Amino acid sequence: MSQQPFSRPGAVDLSGLAGTPAAGGAAAAPTGSSYAVRLTEQNFQETIEASMTAPVLLVFYSPSRMPESEALARDMETLSGEFEGRFLVGLVDIDAVPAIAQAMQIPSVPLVVAVIDGRPAPLLQDVLPIDQLRTQLTQVAQQLTANGIAGRHQPRHLGGAEGEDAGPGADPRYAAAQDALGEGDIDRAIAEYQKLVDANPADAEAAAGLAMARILQRTAGVDLAAARAAAAASPDDVEAQTLVADLDLLGGHVDDAFNRLVDLVRRTSGDERDRAREHLVDLFGAVGNDDSRVLRGRQNLASALF
Incomplete structure (x- = not known):
């Protein structure tokens, strides 16, 4: 499902x-x-x-x-x-x-x-x-x-009865970035995730968090209806289309976001095509490279490019 x-x-x-x-x-x-x-x-x-x-x-x-x-x-x-x-x-x-x-x-x-x-x-x-x-x-x-929901539960037990002292809690590496998101400070969250990615480029959770935080930054204060109207009026406008793709992704419409940008890659060329492709790759990272929708999106992107 x-x-x-x-x-x-x-x-x-x-x-x-x-x-x-x-x-x-x-x-x-x-x-x-x-x-x-x-x-x-x-x-x-x-x-x-x-x-x-x-x-x-x-x-x-x-x-x-x-x-x-x-x-x-x-x-x-x-x-x-x-x-x-x-x-x-x-x-x-x-x-x-x-x-x-x-x-x-x-x-x-x-x-x-x-x-x-x-x-x-x-x-x-x-x-x-x-x-x-x-x-x-x-x-x-x-x-x-x-969506700024960054809380974590404390351990309930550790190899024993419920309520037994579990020692240290959640991994503190992401705490600063998650706290910033919880406080609505997107710029600080981006900076904290960027530190984690710089320290360990293989940290998939930090990379995904950074990508999502950047999407939040790009869509802050955007009027959804106005953005969709602008994209409908200018189907080849990279900025308008990528903004709606961001909004779709945040709304859980992942395939819609990917398909919109794949179609944009097909219709554009040169710098505009590169911008659309790069934005789509960023969205892949936000969702996660092992996701079946990302795998499908990558196949569709390769078809659009070649």
Whole structure:
């Protein structure tokens, strides 16, 4: 399933679950990741409230009804550690805690729901290979950064019981840039990401963050309707077309952004064509070179050039 842009529907009323005894009276079992927790009716509400700090990804699965969904839950648990607090993964076995699935009105499993500021939005409903899942989550992290959502969860546990001291928190390398984005200081965020890229050109997260921050800088204060009207009136104007491509990318319309610039490359020549191509390559970097849409976009760009 292709990733959809974040939406923010109204918050689900989950207050009825708070303090309800868990099935069998057991507490949530710790997981193997510091950023994942197995949910019960007892800890569900506090996990949702944690989404006010940073996003929570609820993974609904059923070992009995769909064994493959349990593999997705395991992979999400594994990946939660790799993202070092950008997400807290809440694992919901709907066989063990059916009340949570009922409260969330879960239609089927597997299902991954992103919760931001207490508001849920469907994210994934397929079992994906872990590499593809990692790519999807990387894109989500990039979109969050682009929208100024830079918080991180503190580790929940470290190889022991929940709440045990986990030691140092999230990787501090990106903290300065993410703090700047959270404060709306895009210029400072660009400077901080640039330092990271200069120090380590192979740092893909820093490079993607830099590219996204530059998109935010280019689109700051832009009137979307006016930009689209200008692009429609001047289909070969590189500046007008690249601006709308930036806006499309920020809005989650990745293929639209890529296709717009591929078509522009086909229609232009000389310096204008180079500018369109270079801008498209920058957008590839913002999304991530392993993304299937980027791979497809690169193929389309090569076709347009040759």
